[in-house]
Ligand code: WAQ
């Protein structure tokens with residue numbers, strides 16, 4: 605019996621998305637062995653019912669088994685914080701970093717304008733991310749209400765422990781940072797994505813980041829005004845990239861982070 609249990613390498617993907625008044629409220633993605641499923645599912649339901657933007661009306665929980673042999677193991681990106689005075693300075697800095705990663709200034713500015721106005725056509729936040737041509741700034745995602753949801757990524761228990769210890773030292777050990785690092789880490793593994801820009805849709809969380817394989821995960825404590833509910837994500841796509849294969853990777857390919865990158869002390873942004 606013990607031998608059989610030890611050989612149970614089944615792995616599941618858990619996905620939660622919750623909505624309220626017809627709009628996206630909250631979502632979460634985990635990978636877990638059988639023995640953790642109940643606990644993680646309960647935590648996801650609890651989270652949907654206790655969100656800062658209100659109580660969920662609809663909660664969708666999806667649990668799917670995966671072939672553990674298909675899991676790719678990887679290292680989380682290095683993390684750096686640039687201290688900025690306010691969200692305006694933060695956005696200027698984020699634009700400069702995106703240009704450094706090869707995104708055109710026009711594409712970067714269009715992404716920020718969409719995120720400020722609400723990325724979905726009704727002016728609300730999207731459930732997923734925008735795909736934006738890194739050169740022309742054109743929107744490439746098929747469904748502009750939904751966007752592209754990255755899934756099937758997580759970190760191992762050992763990596764989580766080590767990440768939390770490192771983040772605690774920087775006073776950054778919160779769920780926003782941990783989940784964003786894991787998501788950005790998976791996105792940065794896609795060669796079609798030149799860079800990512802994100803700020804939260806939670807009114808009480810105004811930090812955001814620019815991430816790229818070449819830059820790591822670069823945070824800004826302010827990318828939007830406090831109290832603002834509109835947020836989002838933009839993935840800047842290399843011109844001519846094969847979108848269907850990118851979507852298969854982002855949505856379906858399981859990635860587990862087993863190593864943590866370097867976590868740096870904040871430095872002031874100098875124009
Ligand atoms: N795949 C694609 N897009 C997503 C996903 C996903 N799995 N989850 C969320 N989004 C999009 C969606 O449009 C949300 O409206 C938007 O991102 C923001 O999601 O270093 O909390 O979960 O201090 O509100 C970043 C800074 C925090 C953390 C990001 O995002 C830090 C955050 P939220």
Ligand code: MG
Nearest residue numbers: 630804805806
């Ligand atoms: Mg949110």
